[in-house]
Amino acid sequence: MAAAKKICKLTLEFCQFSSPVGFIKVSSCPIGLHEMSMETNLSDENFVPNALNDVLVVRVKEQDLSTIMKVCYKWLQQYFRDVKQISKVPRPDICALKQETKAFRAQVWQILADTVGPGEVITYGALASRLNNPGAVRAVGSAMRNNPTGIIVPCHRVVRSNDMGLYHGGKRQSVKLWLLKHEGVDKY
Ligand SMILES: [Zn+2]
Structure with missing residues (x-):
């Protein structure tokens, strides 16, 4: 991040x-x-x-x-x-979401935080589709890598279709797993 x-x-x-x-x-x-x-x-x-x-x-x-x-x-x-x-409980505001609302990555962060709750996961592709931009899978991946506000913008809930996907470039897989299990996701 x-x-x-x-x-x-x-x-x-x-x-x-x-x-x-x-x-x-x-x-x-x-x-x-x-x-x-x-x-x-x-x-x-x-x-x-x-x-x-x-x-x-x-x-x-x-x-x-x-x-x-x-x-x-x-x-x-x-x-x-x-x-x-x-x-x-109220979610703290995120400055970037107030200031760069037109930027694609900010839209990714916003929709992820607003629509993918604890116990849920979403694929990169499904998240792109949710923004009416199904071709933007790489841009979604980039937004995840550049997410400055982890946990609250839950990039740990973004997975690949066949596995859990990487967290922090693959260096924090056990952390991603811990967060998902904590939230009730048991399939990884
Ligand atoms: Zn600020």
Whole structure:
């Protein structure tokens, strides 16, 4: 998950949360999230899920978080505690989805986040078709590789027709599997 090309000039704030899949780094401007990503060096070689199925904010008191980070914190807690009920808590806004709405990749991120929920998976091709652009499978793949806000834009739910597909270029297959199992997908 690469950082988005910066089209927003607003000041960013940074936060770190501990989670069952390790530390999650979040950056945000007042409009919305810029990044939600797992530790840079996380890979199949070192992934050890934390048995504590909860999320804690690191080094900051919850009451000192900004409004958007509080929303993010609540969303992450719900995701890891009881993902089936995730639609009951507000999803934090994502800056890129507010600012680059015409970009194809932003449309991919939006429709994925809006229409593919926990327990579901979708193929690259089906996602392209959902955007009325069935030929855009490669562009969908590119949007997934460049997704700056993982988990919340659930690129882990995008699979290939014959297998689970790659996560983080194939370096985090066990993480993808963990997320899918956590959400109730058992077929991989
Ligand atoms: Zn922004």
